[in-house]
Amino acid sequence: MESLHQPQMSEAVSAQESAFRYTEPAPHDEVMMEQLEYLLLHSRSGRHKWCAECTRLEKISRHLLAPFC
């Protein structure tokens, strides 16, 4: 019985996929730091009347600081 799939092909593809995953640099902490930096710079850029970005920063700060309170 002949298989429809070529085993060698699928192995090559999965090897390529995992190689791609390993080279893809998307660590959560890096993204988090970028977001925090952006929001902090935004909030320091002047007086805001509770805009969406400031509200996000306020929410995040509350969660981040909760274990220390």
Ligand SMILES: [Zn+2]
């Ligand atoms: Zn703002």
